[in-house]
Amino acid sequence: MFTQAFGPFSSLVDLTVLLDTADANKKHGFDVWNTAPNPSDAISKWKTWLDLPDTAKAAIERECDVGDIAAELDDTLEKHNLYSHLSLERKKILSDFDKEHAKYQPKKRKRVPDEVYDDPDIDAFKEKLENISLECWSLPPQADLFVRRALPFEHNALSKTKECKATSSKSLQAKDVLLYITVYDKSASHPYQVWKSSSHILPSTSTLEDIWNAIPCPAKEYPEEVLADDGSLVEFDTSRTTDRGPCFCVHGATYGDGGDAQYAQKVLDYLATCKVPPNRPRVTLKPGGLISDTTLDSLPLILHFPNWILHNGNCEHYFAVTHIRLRHPSDPVDGYPLTTHLTPVSRGLCRICDFVPASHAIVNDLRLDDSPFVVCKRCLDFLGEPTSYNDSRLVVPLVEHKTW
Template sequence: MNRAFDSYFGPPSEPINVADFLQQANSAVLSGSFTNASWEQLTSEHRNAVEAEINESISDLRSSLEQVWDNPILSAHVLRQHESTVAFVRSQADTPAPKGRKRKRHDAPEGSEYAQEVLQLQEKLDGVNLRCWQLTMESALCMRAAKNSDYNALDAPKKAGTGVLHTLDLDHGNIGGTHSSTPDSLRSPSPNAIPYPNAVISLTVYNRISYLPSCLTRSSQHAVLSTQTLGDLLRVLPCASSNIPMEELDAEGDISGYNVTDQTGEHAGCLFSIEDRIYGDGGENDDYAEKLIAHFQKLPQDKRPQVKKALTSANETTFNVLTLRMHQPYWILHQSNCEHFFTIDQIRHAPFRSNPMKPLNIIYRLAHASDPPSGYPLTLHLAPTVQDLCRACGKVPAVHSIVGDIRLGESPCLLCGPCWRTMGPPKNTQGVMVVPLVIPFVNH
């Protein structure tokens, strides 16, 4: 059931033309229509009073939360209460308990020095009149243990490209940065370029589950600029197929080894399927888009997808010329038979500098110190890679696949570097091959 929920997308939004969105957003910002008329009608004293009340309320909430979470006794009590509530809801809803060893609960003994402090916190929590967030029996349908895709292997956004975020400076009436319709990967800064800000597009990439090919799991999340190309996105996708070592052939054409330093890297063949348009790799003889359409022509007429080859390739198509739908899965094919799917999560106007207390429409957001000014596409989330352990020590991930070595008792046999060095070279090297395993995408 959980896998089915993760593989369900939609409903999709109405088609959004990125170029039209940018034009409307820029016009609204430059004309000042993003301001709230009701807010502007207030007197300066009234506005100052509202701002002071908002800041004070946030400070009080933050202070009360920090007092609880910074105190290990109080935070442990809150966590125990939450676990007890979840366990009660599960038992009443007759749902299977999560697998794994149950934690032993350590309740504070009565009469301890912390009992009064905990009782005061509990009385304060019981006095809260807000009841809409309490867990009910129906909440059990949405409870599950954390999965691998829920964790983030990155502690900060990873800069994977050269794209620069252009911003509006409303205080000075100008636009910072340069803009060009040429893809970021091909253009160089020009002082004569027309200044215009970007749109930032957030998207999520999904992969098929090897043992459940009909289900998908989240692999990563990225932020790309509207001036960047589909090829710029493809180059930053974490994919094992892009790190496969190249085969070395002998005079007879048999595999004699692998070249670890020369990996497949570049995506010689790829395609994107977006809104009934196929964006290929632009090859003259082996364009993936033409191959896919030729394959569709062999299907019966009633089962033939109504798609057309786009006029531009993936490396020439920028996001600002596309029409996209939110939460609609789009298909990526590269490296011969490696598939990915991606959905658009958000299309937002580039951040701009202005009065931070001025109300804004929902399609805009303010610049923040955490917004990287460059390095787009950014990798925002990366699911940890699950690696096979060494068959000898069973403690560290394997880096070699040993084929044809009778000393190991199985072929292929996965070993880590230290264990393979400890084994030493085989006496008869004929027929023994050391195959390097794919190194997962790692952030530094």
């Protein structure tokens, strides 16, 4: 399962050797960010370009210029009617492909045809697209073999890179290497599959605690229960959460946060006492340090190797280092960890109005069909307070994703 989800594992990566090799190359005049196969080739080609007459340079620049294409693309994106037309046409093509090859064909219903608007700009735009002479521009029927809808975790909720909060952000150091880390969660519908939930960029001097603070998880925001003297549940305190820190398992060692929960020690105690079938080897782990003191450059790093995180009961995550590179002059200095990908979270709609995302769940209300019953704040106020015959009703606030 791990090899299919995360890819083939690499050999052990030593960041110290990587930095020493880069420094040695710089001393010999080799620029690690030069894309040419040989620096001398790039220099000789640049000298050849400088020796050309101005008329030849101008002719080459005119031939290679793509300014007209860029201007037309920018103009199309800025005009909302043209961009909407392109988006709707693409969705229609994908929808037609899905309907043609669906395993179960839904019953055809009469649909009201879409209203047609007379827009001269769109008519001219459509005529321009139809007159494109490229044979690969239009999608033939065979293209459906190579087209599919994006999976939920392939959508990105971020329109730009998200920086960390200023109170906990890190800055790049001179000897830092940038690590690309991808976080995976277990699929709700397929418990033996994992889906990508977020992607982050961290300096090599970051700690495991920095990874933990960057990971978005609803279990971090579960409100704390307020109990009565007899142990019965009274309400939920949204100002306090039930999360008491994580346990990281990285290459045979456990790392905790040193809090009262001590998840790392509990994992070790469980593995020491649990019964293992005779045909299965016993999992052995050794205690590590604190996540606040353990830096990433002090750990054995293997690309695409999953590392396990446990917190808040049985909430599990996996994280893997997917890419390692040297610092580039264009990289930002502050704001790390950077979040580059965040899988959108689908929140259920209110069961009453069926329009606004639900914010609360109602338990044991005799007036409602199901328990729990999710509603929005406005519909909750409309229902009113519990009556005498409904004393056992309980209102539970849903996760607001404040840490996202």
